[in-house]
Amino acid sequence: MPHCKYLIIGSSHAALEAVSAIRMQDTEGSLTMITRDSHLPYSPTVLPYVVSGRSKADNVALRDQSYFEQHAVEFVTNRSLSSIEPDCNTAVLDNGDRWQYEKLLLATGASPIIPPIPGLDKVKHLVLRTLEDAVALRDASQKAKKAIVLGAGLVGMHGAENLAEAGLEVTIIEMQTQVLPGYFDPQAAQMIQSAFDQHGINMKMGHKAVSISPQSSDQQNTGCRVELDSGETLDADLLLVSTGVRPIFDYCSGSHLQTDQGILVDNHMSTNQKNIWAAGDVAQAKDFYSDTKVTTGILPDAVEQGRIAGMAMSDDPSLKNYSGGVPINTYTFYGQQAISVGTSDSSSGPLNGEPTDKLEIELTVDSDKGYFQKIIFKDNRLQGISGINAALDPGIMWQLILRRIDLGAVKKEFVAQPLETGRRLMSGTWR
Amino acid sequence: MGIGYNTITFNQDKCDGCGDCMLACAQAKAGSDDIVHSRIQILTTDQPSGDPQASDSGAIELAMCRQCGDPKCVSNCPAAALTKNATTGTIDWHADKCVNCLLCTVGCAFGGITYNAEIGHVTKCDSCDGNPACVKVCPKGALEYNTSGSIYNRISDKDDLFVPGLSACQGCNSELLIRHTLRNVGTNVVVATPPGCIPGMGTVGYNGKTGTKVPVFHPLLTNTASMLAGIKKQYNRVGRDVTMLALAGDGGVGDVGFQSLSGAAERNEQQLFMCVDNEGYMNTGMQSSGSTPAGSWTSTTPVGKEMQGKRTDAKNMAKIMMMHNCEYVATASLAFMDDYYEKLDKAIAASKHGFAYLHVYAPCPTGWRFPAADTIEVCRKQVESNFVTLWDFTPEQGLRFTRSTDNPIKMAEYLKQIGKYRHLSEAQVEHLQRRVNDQVRSLKAFEQLTEVS
Structure with missing residues (x-):
């Protein structure tokens, strides 16, 4: 043995x-x-x-x-x-x-989770979790004309952008009303979504696929027809399932x-x-x-x-406790950067149910420039920060959250300049 | 043994926030005067918060890659676009593999790898292939390219000639010193360790076993230099070139050992005599010696109603040895390893022709009452406050400072770390400050003599 x-x-x-x-x-x-x-x-x-x-x-x-x-x-x-x-x-x-x-x-x-949509098992569909999946998706994207992406999480959004860049006509179907739920609040998600809209990606938000069937006209059985809960039907010759992982x-x-x-x-x-x-x-x-x-x-x-x-x-004597999972995401799309560290939405996730008078939310948005920055404090401690095209050091923000550093004395500066203030705080903390 | 790397170090106290480093970096790395391209970011604050409790109290801070030994940016990279270079120690970024996912920036808590929106990818410090542009332009010496890492590489394949498990106190500076020293001196040596901490920790051995892998003996406190002189003469007579090395404490040098030392120096005997100065008889219970500074608590200069620590000043043994016009005289501190190694090499070479004297300042956690983990920091502040100074001397060259005595840190910064000074009154601190100023002035006068001749 x-x-x-x-x-x-x-x-x-x-x-x-x-x-x-x-x-x-x-x-x-x-x-x-x-x-x-x-x-x-x-x-x-x-x-x-x-x-x-x-x-x-x-x-x-x-x-x-x-x-x-x-x-x-x-x-x-x-x-x-x-x-x-x-x-x-x-x-x-x-x-x-x-x-x-x-x-x-x-x-x-x-x-990957394969959702229990009637007919999904009867049609050819792709997922993206292994290198083989990636090569298969790449090959398929070079042959196909129309793609449907199920799910607007990270994999789906990346996949949709890639497929569209490869010249396909792409539709994303997402059950929830916003893209990237859990990482960005609805307003930030809307800004990300609008970039996809502008690039001609068809965004079916708040819709469910209720059934999927092979395209009747297609003899080789690579195409499919997706029926939405609205009754609308969509045809595609490439189906990417990206409804999360298990x-x-x-x-x-x-x-x-x-x-x-x-x-x-x-x-x-x-x-x-x-x-x-x-x-x-x-x-x-x-x-x-x-x-x-x-x-x-x-x-x-x-x-x-x-x-x-x-x-x-290995019985390392310097073993420390796990400090706990913090949602973190860096996402680049169409040359833009979206970063989210910690909780991004006070109405869902870990802060859901917190008395709102305990939370302080600082929001700066400039839609024309595609700029978004949202900072959530509780008791002068950072709970989460998210930004689109806003300069942040996510590693520093993560530490500020994990160490529960009191930002009371520098809150104004932090809100105005999270990058510089964060760097200064961490540099001082290391010494 | 691992490998040591050269690094850029930042001395916050010397930085005035001029920003020349950022400009130099932007020019070197992007051919631009826009400091957005600089991979070193100096952070000044226009409006200090005024709250001394706040960590953000107006000090100048730094964001740049620390070239971590165990880098999180590398662990977080899904595309193998970042690697720790085993030869140079820098973390290299590979443009051909980077996918712009920014996950590296999640791993860095130093602001050392950041997305540059203008060029569309992350950038980080690459140490300019060992010749950093920022260091060269720093007008205040706040940035230094610290090459002590190469020392460790140089000595890593040399044998440690002391046995493991010497019984020195935790945090002992002397053990570190003698291991480094003998590693570099090598095996062609006879070592003399007169009574003191160094034989006390087991170098001469117990029960008929030796703690040193080269010939070692235990002379009296009074005759170390003359015994080495005799052994050297016998080796010279039989035609063998062997280094004579004394590892003596400050008592064995400046007090009871002085007459034989002074005689050997006067006769210019070929030996390297090292004083490990821990400012007292620490091995026997922390009694005061001629090297103990005024005001120090020791077991023979207690603090109480009648007495507030030692009443007289320490003598400056290194200066006294310089007055013997030895072949080579130098002072050193283990917080400044490059400097120490340079001087050790010179002292070994000088001992082939005549008398070489190295005075190494050796703060003692047990006898001075400070935490064992702080030894090197105490060494560093001892020098930075000018409490001791780093210089060397040869008859031809005269005295030369190897570290500037300008802009010292406050004396209190040094004293406050150390328990034996805890009771000092303001008057006593002022006395020590005067004494330090006098010493620096006097040594500077010798330096000027050097410049004139």
């Missing part, structure tokens, strides 16, 4: 960060990284750029083979986890291999691992089972704002969690 000290399932940001953290403490302990993917590690976040052609599919690896050799990491591809037996420290793979571990990290990420933890059944929307972990990314940790998109960990546990699906959070898990697994 193969055996290793550290067994890591997954090969993206959380897994890679855990390997770095482990190797800082323990340069020799046997370490195996197993991925269901067939490539060197890459980030799902880079995939829209593979679709657009900005990144080459063979040039996005986050580590090369020599990294694994240098750091004594055994890298196993094309294998997924099928079950765990925590009582005997054993992980069972899809080919029946039984791996004995001393410490196990589950960083299996997430996979953590992959089907292998947990029978393992007594506590799960909810993801695998539940404590502040050291430890699961309820001995010698098992989870990090990244699959983990459901402490929220920064509340006592609940959340799955965030945010790259910088995956990095944080992976680091903490690796430190915990």
Whole structure:
């Protein structure tokens, strides 16, 4: 039976960060990284750029083979986890291999949600989560003429922009009334949406696809017809499903691992089972704002969690508690930058239900220049800041939120110049 | 052993916010006079908040890439467009891989990698390939290109010639010093460690075992220099060129050890005599020595009704040795490693012809009463306040300061870190300040003699 000290399932940001953290403490302990993917590690976040052609599919690896050799990491591809037996420290793979571990990290990420729309399973549709998906979407976009994108989240918005740039006629269908919900408030979302409108993308907001069928005229069965709740029908020869992702933890059944929307972990990314940790998109960990546990699906959070898990697994004495998930998003569209750190909307999300007299909201908008900046304070502490074409250092804003720094004395300057004031505050804090 | 890197350092106290660095950076990196292109951003505030409690009290701050050892920007990059360069230590940005997602900026809490809207991608400091434009133009010396990292590379493959597990106190400056020193001196040496902390921490060993991987012996406090002189003469007679190194405390140098030291210096014996000056007999229970500054609490100069610490001033041993007209005399501090290494090399070379004397200031956490983690900071402020000064001397060159004594920090900044000065009255602080000013003035007079001749 193969055996290793550290067994890591997954090969993206959380897994890679855990390997770095482990190797800082323990340069020799046997370490195996197993991925269901067939490539060197890459980030799902880079995939829209593979679709657009900005990144080459063979040039996005986050580590090369020599990294694994240098750091004594055994890298196993094309294998997924099928079950765990925590009582005997054993992980069972899809080919029946039984791996004995001393410490196990589950960083299996997430996979696209396929919504239960009648007929969707009968038509060819694309998703965007793996490198194969990206290459397939890129190829399809070169042949197709009309595209429908289901969902106006990050993947959908990136996908729609890429498809439109490739010359397709694109429609986005989104159940909610705004794009990028959770990251931007309705007003900012509207500004982002209007850029899409201006570029000729058909935005069907607040609409549901109620049924999907193959296009009757199409013999090769690549096209589809989507019927909306309004009764309107739309035809397309490319259908991209981007209605969110769901953590992959089907292998947990029978393992007594506590799960909810993801695998539940404590502040050291430890699961309820001995010698098992989870990090990244699959983990459901402490929220920064509340006592609940959340799955965030945010790259910088995956990095944080992976680091903490690796430190915990290798008994790093400087291990600290996870400070809690904060929604963070940087989004570039049509050459414009949208940044959101922390909560962006007081009427939904973590601040929903806060007495409004406790919240202070500073809003600056110049629609002509496409400029938007919204700052939310509570008790003189930053809760969230979001901006479009506004200069911000998101890393500094994140720290101001996490450290709950009192901005009372500098609030006016901060609102007028968040970039300079934030930098000055953090530079002073570091000393 | 890891690898050390050169870095740009910012001395906030010296910066007047002139902005020349930003202009130089914008010109070097974008051929523009617009400081929006500068990758170093000096942050001044026009209207200090006036609230001393606020972290934003009008001080000049800095936003620039720190070239982190464990960079979050690199971890956050989904496109492998940022890498830590193992040779130079800078974090390199690769234009061909960057996808403009800005996730790197989420990882940076220093404002060190930022989106430049005018050119449409992120920019960061690349240290100008080891020749930073900003440092060259700084008129105040607020920016320095710190090359001490290369010292560690230079010595990393040399053997540490002391055993692990010497029993020095936590935070001991002397242990750091002797390990660095012997690493650089090498194995062709005989080491003498007269009574004091250095043999006390186990360098001469216990129970018949040695703590040093080269020949070492334990002379009396009184005869270190003369014993080394005798050994050197015997080696010269048999035709072997061996370095003679004394690692002595300030008592073994300036008090009871002085007569043999002065004699050896006068005869210009070929040896390197190092004084590790922790301002007292720390090994035996923190008694006062001739190097203990006025006002210091020690176990023999207590603080109470009759006495407020030591009543007399320290003697300046380095200056006294300079008056012997030795082959080489220098003072050093471990907060300034580049400077120390330069002087150590010169002292080793000088000891081949005659007497070389190195006086290293060695703050002692146990005896001086400060936290063990603050040793190097105390070293640094000791120099920055001019409490001690860094200079070297040869008979041909005369005295030369190796670090400017202009614009010292306030004496109180140095004293307040240290428990043995906690009781000082204003009059005592003033006395120390006068003493320091006198010392600087006197040494500057020697420097002027150097310039005239």
